[in-house]
Amino acid sequence: MNFDLELGAEVLSRTPATLQNLLRGMDDGWTKPNEGPETFSAFDVVGHLIDGEETDWIPRARIILSGGPKPEFEPYDRFRHRKRNVGRTLDSLLEEFALLRAENVALLRSWKLTPAQLELPGLHPTLGPVTLRQLLAAWVVHDLGHIAQISRVMSKQYKEAVGPWVRFLPVLTDHETPRS
Amino acid sequence: MNFDLELGAEVLSRTPATLQNLLRGMDDGWTKPNEGPETFSAFDVVGHLIDGEETDWIPRARIILSGGPKPEFEPYDRFRHRKRNVGRTLDSLLEEFALLRAENVALLRSWKLTPAQLELPGLHPTLGPVTLRQLLAAWVVHDLGHIAQISRVMSKQYKEAVGPWVRFLPVLTDHETPRS
Numbered sequence: 386m387n388f389d390l391e392l393g394a395e396v397l398s399r400t401p402a403t404l405q406n407l408l409r410g411m412d413d414g415w416t417k418p419n420e421g422p423e424t425f426s427a428f429d430v431v432g433h434l435i436d437g438e439e440t441d442w443i444p445r446a447r448i449i450l451s452g453g454p455k456p457e458f459e460p461y462d463r464f465r466h467r468k469r470n471v472g473r474t475l476d477s478l479l480e481e482f483a484l485l486r487a488e489n490v491a492l493l494r495s496w497k498l499t500p501a502q503l504e505l506p507g508l509h510p511t512l513g514p515v516t517l518r519q520l521l522a523a524w525v526v527h528d529l530g531h532i533a534q535i536s537r538v539m540s541k542q543y544k545e546a547v548g549p550w551v552r553f554l555p556v557l558t559d560h561e562t563p564r565s
Numbered sequence: 566m567n568f569d570l571e572l573g574a575e576v577l578s579r580t581p582a583t584l585q586n587l588l589r590g591m592d593d594g595w596t597k598p599n600e601g602p603e604t605f606s607a608f609d610v611v612g613h614l615i616d617g618e619e620t621d622w623i624p625r626a627r628i629i630l631s632g633g634p635k636p637e638f639e640p641y642d643r644f645r646h647r648k649r650n651v652g653r654t655l656d657s658l659l660e661e662f663a664l665l666r667a668e669n670v671a672l673l674r675s676w677k678l679t680p681a682q683l684e685l686p687g688l689h690p691t692l693g694p695v696t697l698r699q700l701l702a703a704w705v706v707h708d709l710g711h712i713a714q715i716s717r718v719m720s721k722q723y724k725e726a727v728g729p730w731v732r733f734l735p736v737l738t739d740h741e742t743p744r745s
Contacts, residue, residue: 386594386722403586406579414566512729522726529720530736533713540709542566546702549692555744556710564735
């Protein structure tokens, strides 16, 4: 499937409600465990998505659209949320993410990007040359990957509880070696 | 985490809204592709979850609770939905799933199962002896696994579109050999 601005924005606009439905008011037993060292709990993922709204996707799109001679992105800090969100509740992070995302999707739509603009170049500090189209597609996939991750990490809390069913529930043995 | 009836029922009760938020009104480009032969699209998953409500979880719980001398489950048909849902729209399946699930969670809560009842035995046609507690935990994990699957299969529609970002988006290379 080719990247389509409206179909992509539709996914982006739905993610906050999906996460609120999965997580709001849920017991810490579902939302605080992770899959091992350097991996994210559901709580961490929501913080990481907030970081993305504040420091990653839209700021990088702005760098590309500014059209400067060297459209190089700032490196992204995957663990910014750890210090930022000490003492916060998950519900308050879900609210904050919803507000930031709504603003950013409205901004994205307001730009009315043309096909030519979607091909404008950026320079990723690790990946090298990319386009605005690839950045926006990656934003959509990033959301979906983290929804999948939250579902997987929650499911693993019942890995023992399902007994012999572990054979028929592959989500319980996905990412036994952490991949993200 | 030990299986807890109320925490588990809470997850079960939220799945229809999560799926509606992810899928209702979405373009077929997101909802109809799968990950390869014998794998499920988002459309297939919703049909499969309906099959679970009608033929799997509650019917098997009833077999266990009836306390007969041989509490053996009927085999489950993973592809029942293919014939059942020819010509149906995804939105109508989402509605139907929400109704069936609401009825089944209400029924589950109405049983007010005791710890002793949760240890009652059933006999799975492939897995052998199981308990009601394991069956109910597996129901919860089954939901979460399929939410993860839908997010993963949707994300893969943009595998080419993200360009070099594929390296940083592990969801795009999960289940390259189908596992479910």
